[in-house]
Amino acid sequence: MPWIQLRVHTTEKHAETVSDMLMSWGAQAVSFVDAQDTPIYEPLPGEVIYWANTVVVGLFDAEHKMDKVIKQLEQVSLFKNGVQYKLEQLEDKDWEREWMDNFHPIRFGKRLWVCPSWRDIPDPTAVNVMLDPGLAFGTGTHPTTALCMEWLDGQDLSAATVVDFGCGSGILGIAALKLGAKRVVGVDIDPQAIEASLANATRNGVSGQIELYLPKDQPSLQADVVVANILAGPLxxxxxxxxxxxxxxxxxxxxxxxxxxxxxxxxxxxxxxxFDPVAVKEEWVRLSARKKQ
Structure with missing residues (x-):
């Protein structure tokens, strides 16, 4: 289906209002984009932060009467000095297929690979994690995930118990099991992450060795290794x-x-x-440390 995208420039104060208006006028989806490349590093779980200069992007069916939407927009009182907007026609693509075609097997360290479940394994003799990211974050493409995967590849995890705090797609916990860990406990605040982690663990044949919990249900235990790839504030x-x-x-x-x-x-x-020396990748870091006896 072809789409039209309406980009409306506004402020942090009015972003939510503009979003609600676009939805009420027929937008199928709304997203927010930074207008001036001002980074927001770490919203807390459940917190929504907008940029001082925000672009609200509404996605409409190409058959939608956009002239009516623009007329309504121009009459909104919060744009008393005139509304700044742009209409863009989006190419009609199979976006799921487009994403799948651009997700390739990735190698971490000497022996660990993450392979999309729909692609061939490059090295059958390697430690291969078959991954379908599904509903949760974590494919190995982000520097923070890559840093953790490379670190895991360098550890002796034989018979270890591992906690994956903020497990997302389950990629770190599953990699730990494939690298020799005996037991993994995954914790995440998002029920969809628990669902995705279980599906990926099943796909990799390790569902019997991984336990997945929401924070309210997390068990009391002490592990040999703990990995937490979340954000600096919550950490x-x-x-x-x-x-x-x-x-x-x-x-x-x-x-x-x-x-x-x-x-x-x-x-x-x-x-x-x-702590060990800090590992850096594209402005992101991984910290590794040993707990004092």
Missing amino acids: AQLSAVISAYVKPGGWLALSGILESQAQSVIDAYSAEFE
């Missing part, structure tokens, strides 16, 4: 919870952190952990 705020999962002498890997945020996260854990 610092939840340091007591995450630290408690690591047994004395166990290992911790943290990511989802920008270089400028690394020290604040280190400070939140340094009383209990001794």
Whole structure:
């Protein structure tokens, strides 16, 4: 189906109002785009933050009467100095197929590969994680996930118990099991992440070794290895919870952190952990540390 995209420039204060108007006028979907490349690093779970200068993007059926929408938009009082907008026709594509065609097998470290479930395995002798991201984040393409995968590839996980805190698609926990871990406990605030992790674990034949929980149900245990790829703010705020999962002498890997945020996260854990040198990839970092005995 062909689509028309309406981009409306507004402010942080009015972004939600403009979104509601576009939906009421027939938009099939609405998204928000930064108008001036001002980064927002870490909204908390459930928090929505808009940019000072926001573009609200409404997606309409190409047959929709856009002249009527524009007329309504121009009459809105909050645009008293005139409305800035742009109409764009989107190419009619099979967007799911387009995304699938651009997702390729990725290698991490010496032995670990992540392969889309619809592609051939490049190296059958390697440690291969077959992944369908589905409803949750985590394909290995983002630097933070890649940093964690490379770290896992370099660990001896034989018979280890691993906690994947913020498991998303399950990619880190499944990789740990494929690399020799005995048991993985995955925790995430999103029920869809639990669903995606279970589906991916089943696809990889490790569903019997992974336990998945929402935070309210998370068990009390101490693991050999804990990985948490979320955001710097929650990592610092939840340091007591995450630290408690690591047994004395166990290992911790943290990511989802920008270089400028690394020290604040280190400070939140340094009383209990001794940190390795920081690993950096495209302005993102991974912190790894061993818990003091």
